[in-house]
Amino acid sequence: MNYWLFKSETDCFSVDDLAASPDATSSWDGVRNYQARNFMRTMRKGDLGFFYHSGKNPEIAGIVEVVRESHPDHTAWDPENDHYDPASTPDAPRWDMVDVRLVQRFVTPLPRAALKGVAGLEGMELLKKGSRLSVQPVTPEEFAIVRHLAEQAQNTSEGA
DNA sequence: GCCAACGTTGGC
DNA sequence: GCCAACGTTGGC
Numbered sequence: 001m002n003y004w005l006f007k008s009e010t011d012c013f014s015v016d017d018l019a020a021s022p023d024a025t026s027s028w029d030g031v032r033n034y035q036a037r038n039f040m041r042t043m044r045k046g047d048l049g050f051f052y053h054s055g056k057n058p059e060i061a062g063i064v065e066v067v068r069e070s071h072p073d074h075t076a077w078d079p080e081n082d083h084y085d086p087a088s089t090p091d092a093p094r095w096d097m098v099d100v101r102l103v104q105r106f107v108t109p110l111p112r113a114a115l116k117g118v119a120g121l122e123g124m125e126l127l128k129k130g131s132r133l134s135v136q137p138v139t140p141e142e143f144a145i146v147r148h149l150a151e152q153a154q155n156t157s158e159g160a
Numbered sequence: 161g162c163c164a165a166c167g168t169t170g171g172c
Numbered sequence: 173g174c175c176a177a178c179g180t181t182g183g184c
Contacts, residue, residue: 129165132165132181
């Protein structure tokens with residue numbers, strides 16, 4: 001099983017939006033980057049990933065599970081869609097998406113700043129300067145460390 | 161608002 | 173195939 005990180009701007013599609021979706025499940029559409037798309041193509045059912053909020057308050061907001069493997073992203077065919085790509089057609093789809101289900105929404109999100117300098121996260125893609133990949137792999141070790149930090153944050157907020 | 165980093169486009 | 177120009181991302 002592999003681990004991932006899904007990035008989204010809060011005002012575009014947040015963890016709350018995913019929570020409000022039917023069965024807390026949604027397609028991760030709108031990816032228009034080949035590297036990110038290729039990562040999605042290698043995802044398998046049951047893979048886990050972090051839901052990351054980019055933007056004003058960068059933070060890890062929860063954990064999602066891949067519930068459907070990659071299939072054509074039909075939003076690319078819709079001229080009304082923000083991510084419309086005329087080069088992609090139903091006959092020759094260029095972009096893919098996976099479906100993810102919210103497994104856990106962090107009551108206390110883990111700020112990006114809290115990840116800096118943590119032992120074991122030195123090589124994490126998210127923390128690399130200039131990293132813009134919206135879908136990226138996370139190593140099992142990194143996933144365990146970050147999940148642990150997130151759990152600590154939950155406990156802290158309960159005790160407060 | 162600033163700026164660095166990156167991907168894409170398009171001329172040649 | 174190269175590379176400059178441009179637009180976008182995203183942290184700070």
